[in-house]
Amino acid sequence: MANVSNETRPLSPHLQVYRLPLNAKLSILHRITGVALAFAAILIVWYFLALATGPEYFETASAVLTSWFGILVFTLSTVALWLHFANGVRHLVWDTGSHLGQKASNRSAMIGLAFMVVMTIITLWIAIGG
Amino acid sequence: MRFLTDRKRVEGLGSAKQGTGHFWEQRLSAIALLFLVPLFVLPFAYNLGDGYEEVRAAYAHPVNAVIAIAFFVTVSLHFFQGVQVVIEDYVHGRLGMILIIAMRLLSTLFALIGAYAVIRISLGA
Numbered sequence: 315m316a317n318v319s320n321e322t323r324p325l326s327p328h329l330q331v332y333r334l335p336l337n338a339k340l341s342i343l344h345r346i347t348g349v350a351l352a353f354a355a356i357l358i359v360w361y362f363l364a365l366a367t368g369p370e371y372f373e374t375a376s377a378v379l380t381s382w383f384g385i386l387v388f389t390l391s392t393v394a395l396w397l398h399f400a401n402g403v404r405h406l407v408w409d410t411g412s413h414l415g416q417k418a419s420n421r422s423a424m425i426g427l428a429f430m431v432v433m434t435i436i437t438l439w440i441a442i443g444g
Numbered sequence: 445m446r447f448l449t450d451r452k453r454v455e456g457l458g459s460a461k462q463g464t465g466h467f468w469e470q471r472l473s474a475i476a477l478l479f480l481v482p483l484f485v486l487p488f489a490y491n492l493g494d495g496y497e498e499v500r501a502a503y504a505h506p507v508n509a510v511i512a513i514a515f516f517v518t519v520s521l522h523f524f525q526g527v528q529v530v531i532e533d534y535v536h537g538r539l540g541m542i543l544i545i546a547m548r549l550l551s552t553l554f555a556l557i558g559a560y561a562v563i564r565i566s567l568g569a
Contacts, residue, residue, distance in 0.1 A: 348526045355519055358488065359554055362512070362561040365503065369496040380493050388492075399481060402474050409471060441489035 336423050344401045347394035354391035357384070389438065396433040400426035466525065473522040476514075484515035500565060509566040516558030524551040 334342075357379060364375035378384055404422050407413050413422055457463060487508060491499050502508055524547055531543045 345526075345530055348523075349530060352523055352527075355523070356554065359516065359558045359561070362503075362565070363557055365496070365499055366561040366564040372496045372499070376493070376496075376499075392489075395481070395485065399478075403478070406471065406474060437486065437489050440486055441492055443490075 337419050340397075340401055340423055340426070344398060344405075347398040351391060351394055351398060354387060354395075357387065388441070392434050392437050393430065396430040396437070397426075399433070400429045466528075470522070470525040470529075473518055473525060476518045477522055480511065480515045480518055483511045487511075503562060503565045504568065506566070509562050512562045513559045516562070517555045520551045520555035520558075523554075524548055527551075 361372075361375045361379055364371040379388070404413075404419075404426055407422070408419075413419065454463065460466065487502070491502050494502075503512060527547050528544055531540050531547070535543055
């Protein structure tokens with residue numbers, strides 16, 4: 315190791331400027347959405363507890379869930395849910411040892427994102443229509 | 445001469461003393477949620493915004509009630525399994541252990557409240 319500052323050596327990725335591959339972004343989003351979905355889950359159980367308690371309490375919970383705040387939380391949670399769902403399916407397939415290559419995982423990432431968009435639209439459409 | 449089989453030697457080992465148990469259980473809850481998420485979320489979205497009597501009648505139905513309880517219990521388990529891994533990755537030492545214990549208790553409480561509410565609705569109490 316005479317010259318340790320040899321500039322021709324490859325550098326490890328600089329995190330500030332390194333553009334993460336799609337799969338890396340989805341991996342991080344999988345964790346974030348998984349933890350964040352707990353927030354919607356708590357709201358849903360609270361809504362059910364209110365439903366079990368009585369009409370007055372239910373009206374309060376229902377009003378919170380359908381307020382601008384509730385709509386914002388549930389819209390974001392719907393996107394997060396279907397992203398986590400699609401990515402989870404990819405992980406289950408990977409666990410069988412198949413579709414692990416770069417091309418295959420990029421393709422499944424795009425299919426997963428398309429699934430997320432379609433299921434989000436369907437879910438919101440049901441919520442608004444129903 | 446070795447008297448123990450390979451299987452016997454690894455059984456119950458690993459750093460967490462449970463081998464692939466956590467990994468396997470997390471996949472099982474994920475597979476259960478493949479069915480439970482659409483079965484719970486889509487009717488929930490449909491009912492959201494409706495009045496007390498309508499929603500109450502919907503979840504008094506045995507099919508919806510069982511789906512809802514199964515969903516709450518499985519979500520609680522799957523959340524804990526996931527958040528445990530996240531905590532183990534990012535928070536070390538005693539704080540990590542305290543967080544894991546807290547998450548275990550809170551996720552269990554979540555499942556119990558959900559199941560209690562649905563049973564009460566379903567039995568009309």
